[in-house]
Amino acid sequence: MSIIEAIDAKRDGRENSEAELRSLASGAADGSIPDYQLAAWLMAAYLNGLSPRETADLTLAMAASGERLDLTGLPKPWVDKHSTGGVGDKTTLVVLPILAACGLTMVKMSGRGLGITGGTIDKLDSVEGFRTDLSPEEMKGQAARIGLALTGQTPRLAPADKALYALRDVTGTVASVPLITASILSKKIAGGAETVVLDVKCGSGAFMRTLNEAQALAASLVSVGELAGLAVRSVVTDMDQPLGRCVGNALEVREAWETLAPGGEYGPATARFRELCLQLAGIALEAVGKGGLAEAVDALESGAAFAKATEWFVDQGADPAAILAAGWQQAPARADVKANRPGWIARVDARQIGEAAVSLGAGRRTKADEIDPRVGIECLAPVGSGVAAGQAVLRVHARDDQSAQRAALDLTRAVEVVDGEVFASPVLLA
């Protein structure tokens, strides 16, 4: 099997065979195919596309390019949840305990954030003692005890994806629906899941800016998943404004905790976040025949999900005293962005808020950047809120007054107030 033939075929708009795609994935994983040939193939695949059959073959080849987490012995169903990434997206922290409380086995690997997209591992690293480096054995043991385990990504799973993703990042070949599909699904398959709920974000703070693009990716994930033997349910959800009230690592864990705690109070932004968590959980329960939205609501409102989350955090090493006292880390400096006129909030720009959060230290511009877990931004008035002139609409949490003031100044452009009443788009778009 010659890589040149695989490149020629894809260049000329022909399909690659399963054997060609397997060689490509293993050659990417072990470095035996030079980067320049992979890059030529990636650009040809970007421009000429991959059929669902090719994408499924590539997915399975990438999943088989390294180790695979074997969940044998754990109670079924084995379920995973994934989001394409956005600003303020902490759904994993709420959806996993809900589903584990409903009897599903949730074994998940999460990533770190890069750019404006936050990462679940960074959020959990803000919790004193929480371990995000569980071994495969520890993952299985914990999932057997409490139905739930989460760890950081290991390079031993789907190494072909790691190699190809690094190349795509520097060759202009990231924005390809088949290549994104194979990248996401290969990691889910290598992680051992049989059913996955996929949240495709859409809007200014997401990779997919338009509904058409997001729907194309969501459809591809489902159809390729089916060909690859993975049950996928996908939804397209709004990422024009940040998800929920909080953006920033410790702030987001705290908001998730408030959402989990039964009988808690929360404003309209957190209500929107809570609704999405319940919808995602309901879809997962339906997918595995264990109920639906009603069961998810019950698990959350009864306190079962909160109890499961507490068990999870403690089992994974978090300091119980810190959690019980809600002793989340807090940044020393604050500054508010205020409405300059009365009216209705028409825009809370997810991208601009994400950029500001990165500047404050909540995220990374390059992989080497250090994160400050305490900093971030609270969105006090989501789209559709009525506000008075001078009312605080954003609250900056910063490491010092100077950066707080600068962020607040930058963020005046991120919020738009208009005269006429505004109704926010639903959080579930499709």
Add this chain to the structure above:
Amino acid sequence: MSIIEAIDAKRDGRENSEAELRSLASGAADGSIPDYQLAAWLMAAYLNGLSPRETADLTLAMAASGERLDLTGLPKPWVDKHSTGGVGDKTTLVVLPILAACGLTMVKMSGRGLGITGGTIDKLDSVEGFRTDLSPEEMKGQAARIGLALTGQTPRLAPADKALYALRDVTGTVASVPLITASILSKKIAGGAETVVLDVKCGSGAFMRTLNEAQALAASLVSVGELAGLAVRSVVTDMDQPLGRCVGNALEVREAWETLAPGGEYGPATARFRELCLQLAGIALEAVGKGGLAEAVDALESGAAFAKATEWFVDQGADPAAILAAGWQQAPARADVKANRPGWIARVDARQIGEAAVSLGAGRRTKADEIDPRVGIECLAPVGSGVAAGQAVLRVHARDDQSAQRAALDLTRAVEVVDGEVFASPVLLA
């Protein structure tokens, strides 16, 4: 200027700016742009094309990526001649002396052969003493004395082309008309020429198999040449059968010498080769306003071209005794391929004969292969010849009997004899 932006633009079907193409060429030449990014750009350019303006900018950027031969002081016009490569193509050896005899300054860099395409430098290396490693100063000095100098390619001229060509060879991006155009013209411009006659070969033994492809390349060479300030005349010529009687290095020099010698005798295959040499020389003379076909014929028939060729060979180090006695190297073993029936020759397959010549040792499969200058194949009956059963149609020259017999056996499929009379296509196709 970011290479990523240049890749993105080409990927999305937009034009690259002159500055982007200059960065790309200099980054390819000095190695500062990684191969994988060049490969991604090459594939995007292959699939989305380059406009004539982009191709001209790339050509000039590649020509400027290294040294440039400065012909200042030599009499104008400064003319070069180039062929896209074929089997039995020794036109340079005849066209250069004709044009130098007509008063043009011919300064040319030639390449070595690879695959079935022969290289002028390999042919001249078969001549005892002939130097193919002249320095730029030696080139200029010789051209000043006799109007004619030829040497091997130096990596110091157009190093961007060298780097990009090596990458194209292993990334499936060779067969792109704009990339081929820029590669050819950049070397001609760096070599100092102002007018170039380009012979685009077409047929089974050429890179371009169809007339449409060959005409597209010929048209691109002319229009891009004009934008880049180089006067280009291009023709498309037949390469379905080998050009002339001989294929193989010493054999071809000998055929060229016989063609140059006034009053010599030659068969129909060499007549076809001679006609092409005269046509190419006539086009060059017309292009620079120094006459045309009649002047070329006169230079050849009067013996002026032969005298110039003798001067050239001797000036460049060849042993005069060897040339005068026509003491060309000869292979020790021979074998003939005979017509299996009477009739007319309908096909003498250039590709199969080229492959057989490589197998005999006349060419290289990889750059490291050694060449045997003596071996090759004579085509005794070109397309359109009437032959008797048992008449020799091909003659193999080999280093031993075994390889001669094997080649003769292989070559029985390269010649087709039919009942009805056949007329060969003209050597000039367009």
